[in-house]
Amino acid sequence: MIFxxxxxxxxxxxxxxxxxxxxxxxxxxxxxxxxWSQIDVQLKRRHDLIPNLIETAKGYMQHERETLExxxxxxxxxxxxDGVGAKSKAxxxxxxxxxxxxxxxxxxxxxxxxxxxxxxxxxxxxxxxxIAFSRQGYNDQVLFxxxxxxxxxxxxxxxxxTFKPEEFFEIxxxxxxVPKVKF
Amino acid sequence: MQIQxxxxxxxxxxxxxxxxxxxxxxLLFLGYVIGESFAKTGGLIGIAIAxxxxxxxxxxxxxxxxxxxxxxSKAKEVSHEVHxxxxxxxxxxxxxxxxxxxxxxxxxxxxxxxxxxxxxSVDKSAxxxxxxxxxxxxxxxxxxxxxxxxxxxLNRDVRxxxxxxxxxxxxxxLSEIFLRSLWxxxxxxxxxxxxxxxxxxxxxxMMIVSIVFAILxxxxxxxxxxxxxxxxxxxxxxxxxxxxxxxxxxASALEVISSxxxxxxxxxxxxxxxxxxxxxxxxxxxxxxxxxTHPPTSERIKxxxxxxxAGFLDYQSSFASVKPKASSIIPKSALRSKETLSKRASxxxxxxPKSLKEGVRNVGDLIRAVNGYAFLVCACGLKIKLxxxxxxxxxxxxxxxxxxxxxxxxxxxxxxxxxxxMKKKDKDGVFGVSVNSYTRKGKGWExxxxxxxxxxxxxxxxxxxxxxxxxxxxxxxxxx
Numbered sequence: 001m002i003f004x005x006x007x008x009x010x011x012x013x014x015x016x017x018x019x020x021x022x023x024x025x026x027x028x029x030x031x032x033x034x035x036w037s038q039i040d041v042q043l044k045r046r047h048d049l050i051p052n053l054i055e056t057a058k059g060y061m062q063h064e065r066e067t068l069e070x071x072x073x074x075x076x077x078x079x080x081x082d083g084v085g086a087k088s089k090a091x092x093x094x095x096x097x098x099x100x101x102x103x104x105x106x107x108x109x110x111x112x113x114x115x116x117x118x119x120x121x122x123x124x125x126x127x128x129x130x131i132a133f134s135r136q137g138y139n140d141q142v143l144f145x146x147x148x149x150x151x152x153x154x155x156x157x158x159x160x161x162t163f164k165p166e167e168f169f170e171i172x173x174x175x176x177x178v179p180k181v182k183f
Numbered sequence: 184m185q186i187q188x189x190x191x192x193x194x195x196x197x198x199x200x201x202x203x204x205x206x207x208x209x210l211l212f213l214g215y216v217i218g219e220s221f222a223k224t225g226g227l228i229g230i231a232i233a234x235x236x237x238x239x240x241x242x243x244x245x246x247x248x249x250x251x252x253x254x255x256s257k258a259k260e261v262s263h264e265v266h267x268x269x270x271x272x273x274x275x276x277x278x279x280x281x282x283x284x285x286x287x288x289x290x291x292x293x294x295x296x297x298x299x300x301x302x303x304s305v306d307k308s309a310x311x312x313x314x315x316x317x318x319x320x321x322x323x324x325x326x327x328x329x330x331x332x333x334x335x336x337l338n339r340d341v342r343x344x345x346x347x348x349x350x351x352x353x354x355x356x357l358s359e360i361f362l363r364s365l366w367x368x369x370x371x372x373x374x375x376x377x378x379x380x381x382x383x384x385x386x387x388x389m390m391i392v393s394i395v396f397a398i399l400x401x402x403x404x405x406x407x408x409x410x411x412x413x414x415x416x417x418x419x420x421x422x423x424x425x426x427x428x429x430x431x432x433x434a435s436a437l438e439v440i441s442s443x444x445x446x447x448x449x450x451x452x453x454x455x456x457x458x459x460x461x462x463x464x465x466x467x468x469x470x471x472x473x474x475x476t477h478p479p480t481s482e483r484i485k486x487x488x489x490x491x492x493a494g495f496l497d498y499q500s501s502f503a504s505v506k507p508k509a510s511s512i513i514p515k516s517a518l519r520s521k522e523t524l525s526k527r528a529s530x531x532x533x534x535x536p537k538s539l540k541e542g543v544r545n546v547g548d549l550i551r552a553v554n555g556y557a558f559l560v561c562a563c564g565l566k567i568k569l570x571x572x573x574x575x576x577x578x579x580x581x582x583x584x585x586x587x588x589x590x591x592x593x594x595x596x597x598x599x600x601x602x603x604x605m606k607k608k609d610k611d612g613v614f615g616v617s618v619n620s621y622t623r624k625g626k627g628w629e630x631x632x633x634x635x636x637x638x639x640x641x642x643x644x645x646x647x648x649x650x651x652x653x654x655x656x657x658x659x660x661x662x663x
Contacts, residue, residue: 038278052627119267125322126271132527133279 021157028145032166035138036084039169042130043078043091049127050075050098053120057101060111067104071097084167095128135169142166192339199343203241206350210237213354213400216393217361233357240353244346249301249309252348252457256299256450258289258311264643265552266290269317272326273310276333279426286310286336290317292550294543295445299457300332300341308336313447314553318545319439327423327433328440331459334422340415344457351405358397365394413478417512420483421498424490428527430498434487441480482506494524559587622662633659 054068061068074094081090102121111117146165149158157163211233218229243251263270270288277285286302287309296316302308310332312325320328335341424430440460447462455461460480486505490497499513548558548568555571563583577588621631623641630640633652641650641661650659 122267122271126268126275129271129275129326130278133275136279137281 017153018157021154022161025145025148025154025158025161025163028141028148029163029166032138032141032145035134035141036169038134039131039138042127042134043087046094046124046127046131047075047079049120049124053117053124056114056117056120057105057111060108060114061104064104067097067101071101084169088167088169091131095131098124098128139168139170142168195339195343199346202343202347203350206347206354207237207241209400209403210350210354210357213357213396216389216396217357220390220393236353236357240350244350245303248346248348249303249307249341252301253289253309253311256291256311257293258291259553260287260309261290261553266317266549268322269312269325269329272322272329273333275326276329276426279330280333280337282333282337286333290314290549290553292553293447294546295447295462296320296440296443297447297450297462298328298332298459300335301457302336302341304342305336305339308341310336314546314549315443315445316440317549320436323427323429323432324436324439326427327429327436328459330423330426331419331433333426334419335415337422338415338418340419341457344412344415348457351401355401358401361397362394414512416478416483417486417502420487421495421502421513424487424493424498425495425524428493428524430487430490430493430526434484437480437484437487490526492524493526497524557589559589561585561587621659631659 050071054071057064057068071094074090074097078087078090078094081087105111105121148154149163149165211230214229214231214233214236215226216229218225218227218232221229261270269290273288274285282305284306286300289309289311291297291311291313293313294315296313296319298310298312298316300308300310310329312328316328317325335344420433423433427433437460447458450458450462482505486498486501489504490501495513499511502509502512548566551568552558557569557571557573559567559569559578561567561580561583562585563580565580565582567578567580567587569578569589573589575589577586579586623629627643628640630638632638637652639650639652639659645661648661650661652659
């Protein structure tokens, strides 16, 4: 009889644990999604700001058509990219194009004195930072989630309900580095 | 942010309670000796009065301590339009710290560079910076300062400091009132006339004890308070470096702030510990380490500059190399996860004023912007500042006498008042005005044309519901 009770107790404990693990996995996955939407908001904001920037800069930078076109192209590519991996690559390229643009701007004092341009530059710099900071948060959450679904015992539950590891939002080192200007 | 520094937060809470009771006990004892010095059995009445004072002050400091401090510092809440960069930087740090809500942003109209944070919880907090700080720091430096203040909010330092600051203030206040009442009322003479009886003699002794205690209590309370407040500054520096991944920003900001020679007018003994760099340090050059609310700024800069990365581990090892005798500064729980964070590169930014004159002008403009002034740039290059209650449709330039139209946002404010008055009457059906309408597409600058063909632009700050055409006088309703 006691033996039966013990088995019953083990089953109950296992069931409670099982539900707990499942719930925590769902919670973690939602956190990843939430963190991703934080990044998405900032990415969209950047896409919205860029046409204004190009419109303002066009008049001053006739000789930099290539740079401006590069941004426009990178932007449309980033906007059509789907999935975290493709998006992080395209957005990384856009960041690189923007970095190049702001370096070139240094040669156009008239543009730099334009009030409209200055406020756009501030907004874009800030958006760029916000992307970086929300990326930190997102990657933290992804790491936590991925660790959880690979480790015992939560990996058993994850396998049963097909929880898949999430992708990191990574920007290639080449684009991340701000080029240094030398005089 | 995985590391929430729970150990630190728990320790803060514990210390807050200990401090709360120690200071409360000091206050009660002060009440006792003061009461006893006035009458032989006045001690109990004194305790009762002190207890009432204590509970009232505790309640006040809990429910409105932050607004009191904001009021004392004359800071004004600002929106994104007044200083976009400051607002953006606060938002960036909010994201980095994954704070649930955005703290309120205040600007203090003062030329001395400094900053502080207040708030009783993480959800209800505010970050205050002076106009002088904004005009002197570049983007990275400002980010460092905001991150430092954000860390105070995150580590629950602000609640503690708000609370303790007001308790300390009440002890100082009580003892000062007592000492001054002795000085002015000549009450000591009144008691001396009764010293013939032995009871009177006991009272005279009590009097001396109370005077001594009234002098000592504020000092003791302050020492207790300071000992805890200094460690927090280091911790906030460490968190700021981690949040921004750029210790140099905070280091050079601290350098700028500490090289300042202007006095911060709104700061006093009570609010001083809340600032990022002690605003009162200038008056007394040699403050002993025991009575200083802040660690020496040069030491803080040195630690930040010798960090290898941007994580807590880096700060700890840098701290240990600069101050080899001091104990570990970062709680163990935060060091356990051996994360390696590399520093980021500096951002391209040259928003610092080029000359002293420009800096002073920037401060002036900023203070005006905080107070709701509008700025117009004349074709001759002069910047005209209009107070918010300027009502005429145009202004003539004091330098070149050109007439400049006041932007409609300014006029609109006047129009809205008239409009509101009209609407009031319209309820009774006096006016049957039909208005054109325009729906806003977004929140940026937009333009629309009036029925008569004139084009008007709406600024992002435009909040009035109706705009009156300056040409034909017809009204257009702005929706959205």
